[in-house]
Amino acid sequence: MRIFITFTGPLRDQGPGTLNVPEGTTLAAVCRQLAAHAAADVRRHLLTAEGGIEPTLLVAVNGVGLALEARARRILADGDELLLMPPIAGG
């Protein structure tokens, strides 16, 4: 299935793009897949040192923000639009 991914903030240059993943793929697995091919300064916005989704990364699927506890177990569906927004605080 195909997942459409948009990146913002410090990750904006990573996309937008599509990712082909097997049915039943979780959001966490997608983040790990993205991080596996990324430089360290990109990977750190996606994953913690322990391999979990970085808790301050804002994540939305089809425009709906996901609470922390809902992220790890979220299973994506074909055509889902994933938005990954690292935190920004420029003032």
Add this chain to the structure above:
Amino acid sequence: MVADEPGDEGLAPEELDRYSWQRSVAGFGDQGQRRLKAGSVLVSRIGGVGGAAATYLAAAGVGRLVLAHAGNLRRNDLNRQTLMTTAGIGRPRAEQGAARLRELNPHVVVEPLPENVTAANAARLVACCDLVVSAAPLFAERLLLNAEAVRQGKPLVDAAMYDTEARLTCVLPGGPCLACLYPAPPPHWSRQFPVLGAVAGTIGALAALEAIKILTGCGRPLAGTLWSFDTAGLTCRSLTIPARPDCPVCGSPRGP
């Protein structure tokens, strides 16, 4: 006629004239103007974002503005900190900003505070005003203000930018808060970030607008929503903020 004497509507004749173009805005009117005059706003840092917010709040006639920003102006602040002047390099930002705003609108009480938000002063700073505009370049300061605003039941407008992107949200009593989005200061945020002054100014102006909407009841402020736009392509999106029942700031029952 004494311009600074309150008129029949609580507004001096000079004020009625000064604000005449906005008093005709639908839903604003003289009542909105009086509410604005009765209101007070803390602006946390008056850099590119907060300086623009403070400018439009002063122009609109907020009764009292408290400008919290430590330190002296540097030359490389001037691509975005439009409250400042070249002549002010090396001088305190808060005092310069206050002086410029008093020149813009002498009806506004402007109080400069040469301090940034800390754990030691956050409660005092939030307590001194009706509403908070949060525009510091550090998450630690934003999260401290958020926690105090929630604790004291005061609305907070949070505006931030990076490169060509900007984000805006309002934390209103009873709603989700900044800590629902960011449970801790993000470890990878860099104090040095790319800034086009016009991007900072745009989101600062929108932050002022949200504050005006909250203070006057005119319009519908952002609530429970993170609004973002990217000026590179002029695209925008709204993201529902997922409230966290276990949020240590807003998810627990509050004390009296």
